[in-house]
Amino acid sequence: MMNLQVQVRHTAAEEALLSAYSERAASLPGDERTAEKREQAVEILKKGLPNRRVEAWHYTDLRRLLSTVPAFEAATHLEQREPLLPGSVVLPVLNGIAKPMQELSDVSVATVTNELTDGSLAARLALAGTDDAIGAINAAFVTDGFALDIPADAALGHPIELQNVQAGGQVHTRFAVRAGERAKATIVERQLGDGAALVSSVSHLDVGDGAEVVYLIIQEQPDDARHLGQIYVKIGKDAKLTLFVMNTGGKLVRQELRIIAEGEGSEFRLRGVNLLAGDTHCDVTMILDHAAPHTVSTETIRNVVTGKAEGAFQGQIRVARDAQKTDAKMACNTLLLSDEGGFSSKPELEIFADDVACGHGATVTEIEPAHLFYLMARGIDEKTARGLLVKAFVAEVIEELEDEQVVEVLEGKLDAWFAAHG
């Protein structure tokens, strides 16, 4: 039988990924089940990274934008960082290796290395589809991370910070958080470092029935790093989740949010802040399934674009036939501070139920000259006045987080970004 194969001409980055796998496969942690998933992922990578003709990647041509893939670097000495929120318990992953941490009395913690070795993570290494490039890169190379289990009825007295610090090379990590029934927790997922790394980080968050979780993803990679993030979320019955995603750095960033509101009466809030400067390319892609009746969701994304930065938000909301009385509102607002930058917004609603309220809106605006004049007429110099107006645009979303400490810390991040890029 003739075996016709489409010959793919690999880019330098694709070659680098494939040869890195050949070199590293034997030393990667995992049993047979894990190894099998890794092989499946590599088969996908062999077909080439998705380009703009692949619908999910239309605004982020990964094949073109991921121009180089750095070699793995032996772990240099790295210290964990101060937590975002004072008083947090920090679980650090330094250059891809989970560090032993303090005992947590109310939460059980496992390392991902162990779960790869015993095969218990294998099922979660499955890809979301043939276009799941982030999943494929991560499944092929993942080495470590943390898995947390918060018991039912626990109310954590302190935030937990999953701190992923890179010092260059490649870092492929995973995190998992399971919040038991009626548990209450604030989790920070911190993505940072100071190298020109390629980072892939995949998280799973299960919010149990009646649980209330605030999950903050703070991506503040240096300007020459590439960050590929993914989070899978399940929200149980009557549970509440606030997912906050902030991107303030990175040369190439894609954050995929795959959320299923699977419990009746659950509430989901997505708040996103993208501060884009220089020649960064940042893509936030959300797929939200309203799978149960009486589920409520609101999604608000605010973007500030300066320099030659490019951004995209793809927001897909799917309402299942049974998910009657779904209430979903999505908005993406962009403040464009430069003629050379840009932002694309692609909302998509797929509604199979007949009794729902779903809406979306997108705006792109510039600083209102009348507002600027008003502030300057009170003696506020132009730079400060612009800063106030830009900050106001973003702060509206941050202030919805209500927790004063969180708001204050995040507004501090805003100030730091404006000081550097405003």
Add this chain to the structure above:
Amino acid sequence: MLEIKNLHARIAEDGTEILRGVNLAVKPGEVAAIMGPNGSGKSTLSYVLAGRDDYEVTEGDILFKGQSILEMDPAERAATGIFLAFQYPMEIPGVATMEFLKVAMNAQRRARGEEELKIPELLKRVRTAAQELDMDMNMLKRPLNVGFSGGEKKRAEILQMKLLEPSLCVLDETDSGLDIDALKIVAEGVNALRSPDRTIVVITHYQRLLDYIVPDSVHVLYKGQVVKSGEKELAQELEKNGYAGLIGEAA
């Protein structure tokens, strides 16, 4: 204090000439009223004084304390002591009023080489000024002018004026949208600011406000020029006879 010489200004976008040779001189301590029918250029004059870049000055000059201000941006003009109380104050979502007051007061103090105010002193000043204007402090926790009624916005303008202590106050139609009680409070606020080293320019369509803020001089603006100047009786005359007679005279 303020000297406007043969001032010509047009709308930057389409070149429409609005001010066609305004001449006006106001002394320190003087309260001058500028009156005129709609479309005579009153608001344009106030914006040009404050430095709004929607307008271009094509001829003439504006001297403030003997110096031309034409090259200054709005913030620099404010720091030298010019204050415009807006006819339509801007609503600015996300900027808390209190934060705005703090930034504005300290920006001006810095520009003048004065030390910044510490929070307690600042709060004290704001509280005192708000009380005098019968304003609720809770209002100042809200975003700037957002959800304020017309009267509240005008009061907030006067509050800013009190706190910033300008040497030239320009009030653009401050009476519009005010009921009589609010008008009295606002007028009292303005009168309290009268001082020998401060100049106040009241722009208004109607005589009503001038019953409460009694001017030293009255100037009639028509088709972009000051066509008549006089003392406070001129305003009463205008109220009685309207602008028609005067306009006929000027034409």
